[in-house]
Amino acid sequence: MADDGGPGPAVGPDGTGQPERAGPPGAAAGGTVEAVDRILSTTRAVRKRLDLGRPVEEAVLLECVGLAQQAPSAGNGQGWRFVIVTDPEVKSDLARLYRAGARDYLDRALAGARDDQARRVFESAQFLAENLERVPALVIPCVHGRPSANLVHSAALFGSILPATWSFMLALRARGLGTSWTTLHLSFADEAAALLGIPADVTQVGLIPVGYYTGAGFKPAGRPPAQDITFFNAWGPA
Numbered sequence: 001m002a003d004d005g006g007p008g009p010a011v012g013p014d015g016t017g018q019p020e021r022a023g024p025p026g027a028a029a030g031g032t033v034e035a036v037d038r039i040l041s042t043t044r045a046v047r048k049r050l051d052l053g054r055p056v057e058e059a060v061l062l063e064c065v066g067l068a069q070q071a072p073s074a075g076n077g078q079g080w081r082f083v084i085v086t087d088p089e090v091k092s093d094l095a096r097l098y099r100a101g102a103r104d105y106l107d108r109a110l111a112g113a114r115d116d117q118a119r120r121v122f123e124s125a126q127f128l129a130e131n132l133e134r135v136p137a138l139v140i141p142c143v144h145g146r147p148s149a150n151l152v153h154s155a156a157l158f159g160s161i162l163p164a165t166w167s168f169m170l171a172l173r174a175r176g177l178g179t180s181w182t183t184l185h186l187s188f189a190d191e192a193a194a195l196l197g198i199p200a201d202v203t204q205v206g207l208i209p210v211g212y213y214t215g216a217g218f219k220p221a222g223r224p225p226a227q228d229i230t231f232f233n234a235w236g237p238a
């Protein structure tokens, strides 16, 4: 088992099975830094711009799960599982659970929105809640194990599925599909587990609606300068 970036199974970054070739600095991913940076800076929460009328191919979803499997996991445990729901009846049942979990939170959030940007986010979240069953695929990332009060254990558990989930979303974005991270159905995680047959020793960590997006691309979001949130050597500004 390769545990240090040393020789391992020959699976290249492009999923071809070819190992990555050495290249000039800045070309580490076998492509351009610009292309990678564009995906990293423009993978937004897509809700209103999901194409609700265009199905998502199973092959694309599986390809992106394959890329997600290149993510790190604690002890290389790889306990990730992805439950992909495309059946209209099951999507309706899941959407009902999502709305039950979302309603109060989103009503309160919208009423208390502190500015236009916050209002837009919560209106968009409400649109998603109201239309969730119309989204072509609902993906529930899961991990083997249950969270506990032990920080090391819980960090390892969630850290073993959240990076893979984000990789999945980035891979979809690179292929012209939009996603949004959501967690609001988790108030009814037990009901969702019963609906989908998810075993009791498996934890759901979210619900990712997936569809092709409409319109042109996306822009980077406004964020404060990195210096404002980064501390060197000890907490607090130098």
Ligand SMILES: Cc1cc2nc3c(=O)[nH]c(=O)nc-3n(C[C@H](O)[C@H](O)[C@H](O)COP(=O)(O)O)c2cc1C
Pocket: 043, 044, 045, 046, 121, 124, 125, 126, 128, 180, 181, 182, 183, 184, 185, 221
């Ligand atoms: C842990 C987490 C939970 C989230 N839960 C929800 C959710 O339940 N419903 C929803 O519509 N968006 C949810 N979001 C999406 C955020 O609202 C979104 O990422 C944020 O507004 C920033 O928007 P951007 O990703 O387009 O920059 C969640 C995001 C994260 C990271």
